[in-house]
Amino acid sequence: MRSLPLLALTGAAALSALTACGASDPAADPAALTVVSTDTECEVSRTDLTAGSHTFTLVNKGSKVTEVYFYAPDGKIISEKENIGPGTSYDITVSLPAGDQQIGCKPGMVGDGIRQDVKVSGEAAALDPRLVKAVADYRLYIDAQVADTVSVSEKFVAAVKAGDIEKAKELYAPSRFGWESVEPVAESFGDLDPKIDAREADLTDEEKAGWSGWHKLEKALWEDGSAKGMEAVGDQLITDLKDLQDRVHTVDITPASMANGAKELLDEVATGKITGEEEAFSHTDLVDFKANLDGASKVFELLAPVVKEKDAALATALEGAFADVYTALKKHEKGDGYVSYDTVGADERKKLTDVVNALGEPLSKLAAAVA
Template identity: 80%
Template structure:
């Protein structure tokens, strides 16, 4: 559940990780395109070859849109959220053979507008190093989700005991594992809004049944109470355990890993740097670190192949990740991070700059291993 940055955040954000400021990249005239408008989702070619395909996603509508690639069994292969009006974004996707759909969601709500595509042929054998990277990433996902479940159980115990201060201390740590693998978690579209919906993203009607971390966050910091939260707290654990059971079924390819790393950085740009993610607790920098950690893990696993295929890209990513981690260090405090409302506008601008510098090379990761 993510929205585009607000224009009112002191003009800090026209960040390249969103691939929209300046019209995006210059795609080849024969490149595959998915053009979203307010009423249509047009794919330039509906007979596609199995394997790696690069698409230019174009938003010619008036609303922020997102594009989903669904496998023949209905699972999400890949996705891109927050494509602003008049902008475009390139994504590399590994498509299996079979009849499937590409779906645009103008306004990022509802079931969207589907375009049927037919994919033929076979996906080539995977480089053994990439096969190992996929296997190791599955283990990483399992570990991060398990960590979130364990820490959320501790967090919920404090909530149900009425211990406001104890719950506050455990709130950000309980979310760290989720934030580090958020694109994978978000691929289960029915669970994401239950677990991670923010108040600003909900309609008046939806707020009546608001659940998840951010509902509890508001109670702890704004209402300074846990009254009436037992059911919400229990539901959070139920939904997280559901995620833990289902995450083993997610389809993972080297390209989807690369796209996921970029999505994690986009999460930083659209929610953490703006301060929109943790509107009440201001623990945005903890989420920021988790997002970047997750992106770095992907790069670390794919790095042997990236270095061989594109040494310059690997060197650029090495330097850019180091710069982001170094920039975060100045905000460390007592084993965590300072409250984000204490970070001044010029400091946020500096964080934006290092995220921009990482976003450009990270956008090439999926294509480098696809």
């Protein structure tokens, strides 16, 4: 679940290292494509583009954390970048289809944001057949992960409704694993994400009245020690997850969006898992960490044949950096899962932060390598 501005700033140390990766100085090249977000405007340097891959420098000149969205002609999200802090910039490579579309900025990461119309003409070059296969295989991966989420969540909710607290606690983190591994895809359905994965700390007092999803159940199980009255919340979670399962087949996927999603997954680790903000009551953050990491690693695995040919040094760097993160995470395994994150001290959290940041730098270049 994306964090709102207050929480995004809480993880500023980890986040700044990630958002700086790959960012360039837009002033150095007047012809560069830029999207400048302020508190009141979303300025796109060019609004007449050709179909195909483009690299944009996203610049936040506002006072609030912002995010930038690229919308297809049918309104679906092509790609996005969240948690762009004030005074920072970020490079993102996006594959744009032909047609009238929009680029949007969302200062404060709330509301509908500010949108700029963009006209894209021409026809994009044909994809490398290996990338066509990578996209097809990633669709299969997404389907499998969401199906697993629904299956395990049904068992989790059954335990909640039966009042079996220990069984529900045991199933809580596994029920979220598939979701976390494909979180950027799941989050592209903006109406479902808040219903399924909203955290209490992200909500206003008014929004708390309608709070639903995993984290409401998490609080009941760990803080209240009771699932009484949570039956309807559990049923709604399954309804929303099945809705996601039906709709995920419609999501637009390109090699660039896969790569950007992998980076988003790592950013999720930096801003929610390492800080301990994601699982405030259960402290099962390391399970989410593993799921995010697995999702990002799967994307690289699928794109690797092309990356190794186009940029062998980048492929080698990513292989090593992924291995380092897995090694660091493995130290915290306990049985089939991980230790409670509230038992992981500051020094160990710093080690996790360091390897995540080290992976973030080469991972930010993955989209450009397959564009």
